[in-house]
Amino acid sequence: MEYEVIIGLEVHAELSTKTKIYCGCTNEYGSDPNTHCCPVCTGMPGALPVLNEKVVEYAVRAGLAMDCDITRESKQDRKNYFYPDTPRAYQISQFDLPLCVGGKVDVNVEGENKTIGITRIHIEDDAGKLVHDAYTGGTLVDLNRAGVPLIEIVSEPDMRSAADAVAYVEKLKGILEYIGVSDCKMQEGSLRADVNLSLRPVGQKEFGTRTETKNLNSFRSIARSIEFEIERQKAVLEAGGVVYQETRRWDDEKGEGFSMRTKENANDYRYFPEPDLLPINLSEEYIENIKKSLPELPESRKARYMSELNLPEYDAGIIISSKALSDFFEEAGKVCGNYKAVSNWIMSDIIRASREYEFEYDNMPYTAEQFGHLIQLIDSGKISGSIAKTVFEEMIKTGNEPEKIVEEKGLAQVSDEGAIKEVVDRVVAANPQSIIDYKAGKDRALGFLVGQCMKEMKGKGNPQILNKLILEILNK
Template sequence: MEFETVIGLEIHAQMKTRSKIFCGCSTEFGAPPNTHTCPVCLGMPGSLPVLNRKVVESAIKLGLATEATLNRENRFARKNYFYPDLPKGYQISQFDLPICEHGRIDIEVDGQRKTIGITRIHMEEDAGKLVHDEREPVSYVDLNRTGTPLLEIVSEPDLRSPGEAVAYLKKLHGIVRYLDICDGNMQEGSFRCDANISLRPVGQREFGIRTELKNMNSFRNVQQALEYEVRRQRDLLLEGEQVVQQTLLWNPDTGHTEPMRGKEEAHDYRYFPDPDLIAVVLDEIWIARIREQLPELPDKRRLRFVRDFELSDYDADLLTASRELADYFEETYRLYGNVKKAANFIGTEVLRDYGPERIDQCPVRPRQLAALLGLIEDGKISGKIAKTVFAEMLISGADPERIVEDKGLVQMSDEGELVALVREIIAAHPQQVQQFREGKAKVLGFFVGQLMKKTKGQANPQMVNDLFQQELNG
């Protein structure tokens, strides 16, 4: 029997705000436990929540970016459940009237484009965090994260493979970072997802029994956890057994899912409107102003790079992997002028040490990189020397002109000096000369390599190649 996989993702993105969603406590990551708390986020009697306006703006931005419907009036609800790290005994979220509904994201997997529906985007507060002691059977409660603003993005069950799920997750990850509403740090939990997955016989309309996967803090973990769960559920169904509806934890050490608890349904949470918060009403002027401030999003920027810069799809995908990298490339190109050479050097040298999400940490800024590429363009240094200079720039942060001057790396371009060296090398290798004249053109590379070695890579490679051609054919 053949089965079809059905996957839906629930993604939680922490908003980049200085304070929490309903109080003034800091959202800074890594503070000592329980130092960023107050009576409001601890749910003390008599305390009242006050909504953070920036969280609403962030939700509007994401709704516009995903072509969702913005509900001009939306409301908060209480989601009731007990966890040790949920001090109020309920979570302020949204239920029947979320801020955004019916959005979409386009993905591409194996050359096939597909639209994935977004059921809803809603605002809510994060819970705290349990810290488990590895030496004793004890868990400690850190409530610093309690009240951190979240946007939960719930997809339609449109995903049909782990690959599609990861492509969707990466696309949304890029969008929230381009919008600058979430830092996207999966290791710190500021961008995380739960996955609902089920299998059904091919051709069946009804969904199968689903499980929910949690504890996936990287794209790789999501891929591996979903692949494992597909295999596990298929084996159960082929053996005539039933899949149990439950919440599972992914254990990356064992490569297995582990039961956590029974899967809750909406009625288990006993939602009701939060009596302490009035409805959120979106003003049309406010929405229009936010729309005007939206940045160029990844898909449009990638298409522009292909259309205007004539970059390959691969290079355009690479250079738009983050907003910071795309800005870095465009500024380098603006100062330097050769789009292909700028793209190639960034793709090979810069990204070797600084990935798309760490490009802001690169000590070589676009002005300096443009100056380095200009030295190659002017024939003052070779491409090989440029790599040496760039490595030094990463360490010292110095400008390329200074490094070239201090280390004596100026390219040899004096024709008379190079001709003398070319003739010297030809005279020293009569056997290779004979091979070249017998038609073995590849021997030319041997001669060029000998001269570059002799000049420690400082000779102008194009001049060297031309001079050898002239002398050997002369």
């Protein structure tokens, strides 16, 4: 039987506020265990939470950037569950009045445009981290992450494949980075997704029973876990079995998912309005001010790159996929005035070098301004395109200004006709056969002579002048 795949995602993003959601402990990643803790975030009796105003602002920013309606009168709710990562024995989340509802984002999957609906975005606190203690075989609890602010973005069941889901998460990541509310570092767990997935026979209206695979923190594991779950459910249904509603985990090393809990009553969270926190009432003015402060979003940048700077859609799409890369493009382009050249370098050398040397776009060894200067050196004829590659490698290694590298290494292009003529005469005299070949119609001979001259000049000869002078001799 043919099945249709139905996927909905819950994406958790840690907000990049300075402090936690309900206390003044720092929201910094990667410190010693249990050093960012206080009575509030460790759930000491009598400690009272106070909501961080930035958390509300960031959630509203995200909501507006994803076309949501902002809830004017909202509140927080208590979600009860008993587990050592949550010392209060409840998470503070939002139940029936989330801050943002009813949004959407547009994605492009393999050339096809799709709209993915967003059901809601709510605020909540993250849990602590449980670490397996290899020494004792026990479990260690680190509460630095307890109380880190999260937004949970819940999608409509609008996705039909792993590719759809990956495109959607990439899109969310881009938006959250652009509006500066989350650093979205997936390897640090600041962006993670839960995948709800079910199958139904093609043509059937009702959804099948869905499973939820939790805590996927890379695009690869999102895609692979979806492929795995589709095949698993298909096999169950085709064997005449029943898919159980259950929570599942994905083991990325083994490449397989497994069931975590099937107990029907395990999800009885007994939500009720959080009595320690007062309602959130947002004015039109507050929402309007946030709307006005939103920066240009990736889609709009992409359109501008295509219409104003004449970039191909593919190139524009790659550049806007990272805010840091897009910012780099704009700044370097502004410095040198040659956006097309910057884009060409990004698509080839910059992307390659970032992979080869393993640096992130927000932490490149050269600045956008320095890179703009490199393009200026090419455009002004001071260095050739091939020498520029050498200078670029040197910029990566030293972080020096390109002008300085050119000067110190003596890489400036020679455009002095007299000096070039000297080399050309010498090379042509040493290769008489090339002249005969050229006259016999072998154009390759020209390329050979240019190459030989360039070699003599260590790549620094001005190629246009070189070409011109050789042709003058050959056509004599």
